[in-house]
Amino acid sequence: MTARTDDTLPSKPPPVARESYQGHYAGFVSRFLSFVVDLIVITAIFLIVLAAIWFSAKILTGTNIAFNHGGIWVLIGYVVWAFIYFARSWGANGRTAGMALFGVQVVRGDGGDVNERQAALRTLAFPLSFLFLGLGFLGIIFGGRRRALHDVIAGTAVIYCWDARAARLRYLSRN
Amino acid sequence: MDPVARLRSVGERLAPPLEARAQAVAARAVELVVSSLDVNGLVDRVDLNALLSRIDIDALVDRVDIGRILDRVDIDKILDRVDIDALLDRIDMDRVLARVDVQELVRQVDVNEIAQQVDVDGIIRKVDIDAVVDRVDLNEAAQRIDVDELVEKTDLGSIIARSSSGFAGDLLDVIRGKAVAVDDFIARSVARLRRRPYTGPPGPPGGPRPDVSPPDQLRPAGLAPDEPKATAES
Numbered sequence: 001m002t003a004r005t006d007d008t009l010p011s012k013p014p015p016v017a018r019e020s021y022q023g024h025y026a027g028f029v030s031r032f033l034s035f036v037v038d039l040i041v042i043t044a045i046f047l048i049v050l051a052a053i054w055f056s057a058k059i060l061t062g063t064n065i066a067f068n069h070g071g072i073w074v075l076i077g078y079v080v081w082a083f084i085y086f087a088r089s090w091g092a093n094g095r096t097a098g099m100a101l102f103g104v105q106v107v108r109g110d111g112g113d114v115n116e117r118q119a120a121l122r123t124l125a126f127p128l129s130f131l132f133l134g135l136g137f138l139g140i141i142f143g144g145r146r147r148a149l150h151d152v153i154a155g156t157a158v159i160y161c162w163d164a165r166a167a168r169l170r171y172l173s174r175n
Numbered sequence: 176m177d178p179v180a181r182l183r184s185v186g187e188r189l190a191p192p193l194e195a196r197a198q199a200v201a202a203r204a205v206e207l208v209v210s211s212l213d214v215n216g217l218v219d220r221v222d223l224n225a226l227l228s229r230i231d232i233d234a235l236v237d238r239v240d241i242g243r244i245l246d247r248v249d250i251d252k253i254l255d256r257v258d259i260d261a262l263l264d265r266i267d268m269d270r271v272l273a274r275v276d277v278q279e280l281v282r283q284v285d286v287n288e289i290a291q292q293v294d295v296d297g298i299i300r301k302v303d304i305d306a307v308v309d310r311v312d313l314n315e316a317a318q319r320i321d322v323d324e325l326v327e328k329t330d331l332g333s334i335i336a337r338s339s340s341g342f343a344g345d346l347l348d349v350i351r352g353k354a355v356a357v358d359d360f361i362a363r364s365v366a367r368l369r370r371r372p373y374t375g376p377p378g379p380p381g382g383p384r385p386d387v388s389p390p391d392q393l394r395p396a397g398l399a400p401d402e403p404k405a406t407a408e409s
Binding site for chain 1: 347357361362376
């Protein structure tokens, strides 16, 4: 996977790489962007579900449910949904939708697949990394194994699962 | 008494001592002749070539029974007494080889005939392919392949193009490539701040890392640059 920014200009073809970073610890930006995408996905799905509930209630009962977006039940529902989304995704194949998009994956500390228990623990520990202005994420930038606080607690790590060499071959084959 | 008989009896008495005396004189005379004879001078005067030319060598050899002679020779005993190592030490192999016309020797060898006699299948059957493959460092071999050249010179490119996805795949490659590029930029900046060499992202977890860095920047396989600090930092 390339490390050169000049290979990734918008006008240029897909970035190409001399070496594949597949299997190596993922960096902060890839992980952060994948989280942002996940946040958008779970929020969008949650809002769609709320809208569906509102629409169904209105059609079936004629009542107009007024969801207060700052309400405690909505917040609890959102947190539960987020927990299910992350825990299930990580437990199933180590990837959420955002992680799949950015080619990163959660694995065990020894490189094996994450089990359901570790996935649940990682999800529960995830908010702890946000405490103290996101101090728990500094390990991704400065740590030797690029692990955040919730990674250390759950015994996991995040790696690149994207085969940059294959992307390079695809690029070369079309040029 | 008959005078002839008397002479005969006298002769019979005198004959033995006279004969003994004559033999002693003859032996002495021969001894004196031999001692006074110059054998070397005599040999010098003999024309050996003329002498040999008069000898019929073939007839002489015909009379020799070589088989009988060889039967009496104990070859093993002779060989036991020969110090082969000492013999070989005395042989100047370079000089021997210098006198060999290798080109001529090779010309006389029918390689095709030799090859036909070789049981290639038998040899292959005896080869432990797994052991051979185990001894090959595939990672190193792969590193030597110039992928760009390979794709350009072969139809591999078209095969890859057919097997890969289209615009969506390219878009994903762009997005991921950008993210990784920024990851690397941050990692390099941090490494520069910490005055440590950066040779790419650490890892992979639980296994050796493919060697992609220069030899002077290598570290033990599977060990991140600051592995022991990972827990504390996280």
